[in-house]
Every structure is written in structure tokens, then in C-alpha cells.
Amino acid sequence: MKTAYLKFDSTKKLSKINKEIYGHFSEHLGRCIYNGIYVGKDSEIPNTNGIRNDVVEALKEIKTPVLRWPGGCFADEYHWLDGVGKERKSILNTNWGGVVEDNSFGTDEFFNLCEMLDCKPYLAGNLGSGTVRELASWLEYITHWGDSPMGLMRKENGREKPWRIDYLGIGNENWGCGGNMRPEYYADEYRKFAQFAKNYNNQDMVKVACGPNADDYYWTETIMKNLNTWHTGAISLHYYTVPTGDWSHKGAALSFDDKEYYQTISSTLFMDEIITKHSAIMDKYDKDKKIGLIVDEWGCWYDVEEGTNPGFLYQQNTMRDAIVAGINLNIFNSHSDRVIMANLAQVMNVLQSVLLSDGESLVKTPTWYVFKMFLRHHEANLIRSSLAAPELDKFDKTVPMLSYSVSEKDSKVFLTVTNCSLDEDCELLIDSETFGISSASSEIICTDIHAFNDFDGSEPVTIKENSSYEIINGKLKAVIPAHSVVSFEIA
């Protein structure tokens, strides 16, 4: 068995891991909102004001800290006024399936959902096809406490108090579906929209500029150079794991061979490289790290499941997705000095979801279990650590066998590790530089790499207690099984 060595110093706190790194994304896409989170008041599925009760429970269990809405590409064609009040105009969803939506889920329903989840709202504004006035009046509707025209409209629609809004995205993917802009042009548009985007609710609201697609470093450089820092709290980054790297044949969610598996891992690990490089550019213009990086779309993107609407991006979720989630979340934790939020795409029934539904049945995916396992990282301090681990040469890829992150909270150290090898366990020797380890507990997600949780109630991918470790002379010796995600709480 190969051996890896991990050392940490819990007195050396590096950065706080914002709980928002464990955020989610809900777009008007396929069955994410309609027939997903939102089934309508008259549905036979138990709901509160149209929102599925079991979904709320499941998202509360993983302490969903922030929810992004209404898109995605949908955001730059969304007109909020059509989605408030009693009479609502319908909208053609040109990006996703060409379906007509009745706008029964709109601003008030979204903010109500966030209150039910006790999470922060992250709104994506329409810069691509909307107007400055439209975005300004949306904020007035949401946040004005007095008798302003929009404040009054909200009250007439049944909400007396203003809503709380924590993050405002000014456009989405404006280099592509959000207007096909050059970064120079977008930066100027951003400055204008941001100037008039006022929050009247007397609380902090982070304005988020559209950042790069994957490794588009020119975009980041240009945006950072041209930003009005006074108006900008963060820039976004979108990067998806596409197993084959070919968008026309991405690979299937359920049937993949060993080669495609290691391609998936290698493609996921690219996240670390691009965050490192974008952060270095940001450092040049913002050495005090006042502007955050928000990875507000990440996850596996496979070919849609056969027989489903190609525009709905529905895919199953296996143990492979759990490993991808573990790797990405470890990467975000390790970059928490710059990465202030991340949002899995998407929360339900779309891409690498934490929840899947079929009628009344609801499945918690392997990815949901990773979010559950990693809960102790929320608001913990990333601590100084180093890992010496073997590398794997697989097909034409070289990947590190283990990925990890380690944090401290309430005098306890929390370590999460993934072993991405398909066939080799790894011995891990864990050493604290400042205290002798005297107690530990551990959890594990590990099963067949193709296993998934199904609507018939079978749940092969869950969290189990792990006992494959021992404490010897103040050090912890563990076995990290092939294709597993493992956590340790250490004191």
C-alpha cells in the first residue's frame, strides 16, 4: 500500500472558510424551480406556499448558506416585473428547452424560500437585455421600507417588510449568453449598472461583477483593471467538469470507463490551477484581498439522460460525483483567502444536483452526502498544513492520489480527504505539530464507483462511521480506501 504524510499546525490560522463556499444555485432551467423546488400551492406533494417541504428539510439539513437565482443564462432575459403580483405575464425560456413559464415563481417566492431556508439570497440581475432602470427598480421593490412606488407595490403584494438581499450579481456570463461582450465593454456597463443599484435596506450587499469563463485570464485582468473597486465586492468564475473535454460528447453520468473516470478527476483538478492563476491576477490589483472570487457555477456536466428533454440538463449522480464534490470543496477551502463563495450547479434536478425528484420521491444524491460530511468546515479556520502524497499515472493523466483540506473550530481539527484511485487504498499518517493527538472520530463515503441513490429508496451512497484508523504515540494512522471521501475530527 502507498503511504502519504500529512502535517498540520492548528495554531497557524490562515483564513476563514466562509460557509457560503457551500452555496447552491437555482435557475429557471428544466425541473430545478418548476416541478422541482416549486410545485405550486395546489400540488398533492406536501408544500408550503408551493415550495416542497421535503426539499426545504433536505436543504436545511446541509445548512444551505446562500442560494443564487434566477440564472444562469436565464437571468439576462428575465424581467422581474412579469413575476410579481396577481396577474403575471408568461415568459419564453429561450435558453432552456424553449418552454413557456407562467412566472408563478418570482421575486417574492424566491425571497420567501430563502427565509424558509434561513439562507442568504444571491440575485443575478439582468444586464444583458435589461435596463439600468429595471435593475434599480427591482432593488427598490426588494429593499425599500417606505412608501416609494416600488416599496408600495411590494406591500400591496403582501410583503410589508423589505426583503434582505446579501449578494447582487450584475449580469451572468456576459462574455457569452449574457450579451457576448468584450471585457472592456462589460466593465463600463458594470460600472453604470452598479452605480444605480441601490440597497435601501441598510445592510451590506455585495455587488458581484461577471468574471471569467474557466481559464480566460484576459477577462480577469481587464475587469480588475477597469473595476470601480468602491462598487465591487467580488467577481465570479464559472468552471464545469466535462469528463471528455468535448462539449458535444461530454460523457454519460452512469456509464463511464476507467479512462473517463480519471479524465473526470483531472478535469476537476484544473479548478485549483485556474483559481490560483485568477487569484494571482487579482492580487496585482487588490493586494489586500478586498474583492472576493465567487465560483458561482461548478460541478459535473454530462450528456443529458436519454429520454429526457435535452434542454433540461437532467443527469444522475454517482460515487464519482461525490469524489468530484470532495475535490472541489477541498480546493475552495484551501483558497478561502480569496474564494468567498461557491455555488454548485445546480441545487435540484439539473447537472450535479444535491437533490433529484421524480413525482413525490426525492433522492439525496452522493453529492448531498458530501455537503453533509463537510459541514464542520463552515466558518472554521483554514490552518497551515502540508501533504506528501503519491501521484497516479493513469492513461495519459497524472493526478495526485489524495486531495484534502484541514480546518480548526472550537479547538477541534477537521480534516477531509478524498482518495481518487479506483483500485488502491492509501495509508495516511497524520501528525499535529503542536499537540499529541488523543482522540478522533471519522466518517466515510465509499462504495462502488458507479453506485447511485435511486427513487425506489435504495441508497447505496451514504455516510458511514469509519473505524479504519488508530492513534499511536500521539499520531493518527489511517487507511483511506480507494475511491472514497473521508473525514476526521481530531483533538
Ligand code: AHR
Ligand atoms: O448551469 C447551466 C448554465 O451554465 C448557466 O445557465 C450558465 O450560466 C452556464 O453556462
